[in-house]
Amino acid sequence: MDQKNLATNGTDLLIREAREGDLPAVIALFAADALGGHGDTTDPAAYEDYLRAFRTIQSSPDQALYVAEFRCDVVGTFQTMITTSLTGRGSSSMIIEAVQTRSDLRGQGIGAAMINFCIAGAKSRGMRLVQLTSNAARKDAHRFYERLGFKPSHLGFKMALK
Template identity: 45%
Template sequence: MDATGDPALPVDVVVGGHPFLLRRAVAADVPAVVALLADDPLGAGREDTGPGAVPGYLRAFAAVDADPCQELLVAEDDGEVVATLQVAHLAGLSRRGAVRTQLEAVRVARRHRSRGLGTALVRWVVEDARRRGSAVVQLTSHASRQDAHRFYARLGFTASHVGMKVEL
């Protein structure tokens, strides 16, 4: 069982016969998670991997970690963090009071991309959401991430809504 008593974690996610340990992140993982978030054109412009930024990321991690409806997950390969994703279970009144599972910030280290790890992680989230009784798994993806859109479509996600936001 993980720290929240969830018997689903930690778990080995096997890709091509190779196990990756999927577990809840801990504070010591934050620099590695931020490095994964920064390792693409969008992330490079909005993340700060310098040591001065660590306290802000640690505060955000503490808030996520303390929220029983959220999970920041990491996948390890021989003790090294090689992937991350964040999951939130959102209660709502729509859909007759159904819970929606929100998938965010899916990132896989460059050397592990296009090998099935991202697919295995997203499939694990979908199955975990089903086990928890969620009615839907949803995500947003920046309009410029065309490769990510094709990836999610291959996993059965459909572009059913238009996302909007206001930068503050």
Template identity: 45%
Template sequence: MSDLEIRPATAEDIEAIVAMLADDPLGAQRESPDDLAPYLAAFELLESDPHQHVVVAVREDKVVGTLQLTIIPGLSRRGATRSIIEGVRIHGDERGSGLGTQLIEWAVEESERRDCRLVQLTSDATRTDAHRFYERLGFEASHVGFKKNL
């Protein structure tokens, strides 16, 4: 798929990113594609933080995938830096094309390039297909996660 470009997201990409975030049963409950203001404000913060990398996959001038990679320096694991992959979304027309694999491979390579010792991600407990996908890519279910809405 040489016609694919993975590049940093821009503010002009936010509408397409939010549409992908909202395009599943979970996202439809928590995203508001009709009001981009909070997403643009959040993107401004992300863009100004050198540890945050929001990227898009573009094919034929259309945003077809996205993810956020966060680099976290830490004290544990002998001062290791780790990365977290979040917000992985693939446009409905591209699902099953291998694009998700390409995005995750990009994130792992970028993490290695930034001297991360560990790449981690979370996936909603209901997304069993996503769990199988991540396991095929070498990720292991290793922790129990907890969240608290504020």
């Protein structure tokens, strides 16, 4: 998807693919999320793990990592993945993952702009659907996604391997 300049509450917000130089800000967004439970950290010893993952995402034709930038600061991030399956007559879908908005800027329309960016991109590529998962404890996020038109439809399961 192409970068897009958006007006959010009268301010300019740029949504673009992430660059390697954005990694410290993106990592800080994840590390500040106590509820996520992913073990993210700004400890410099972990940087190589993030860099390796970033390069994997960047080299994939079916994945992309984005940032929302406001006044030259990274204030949000999300990742998209495209999957094609035999169900739905061989259609493709977009999965949105790792949606984060800087905590002091929540409620300003940044999250909605990021999700609407994804929806517009999926529509322009003829995707069958856009889907995402959200931690069961994130009740505010669930209301947010429902306001944007998402419907709860499936029950997810995970198995931790590490």
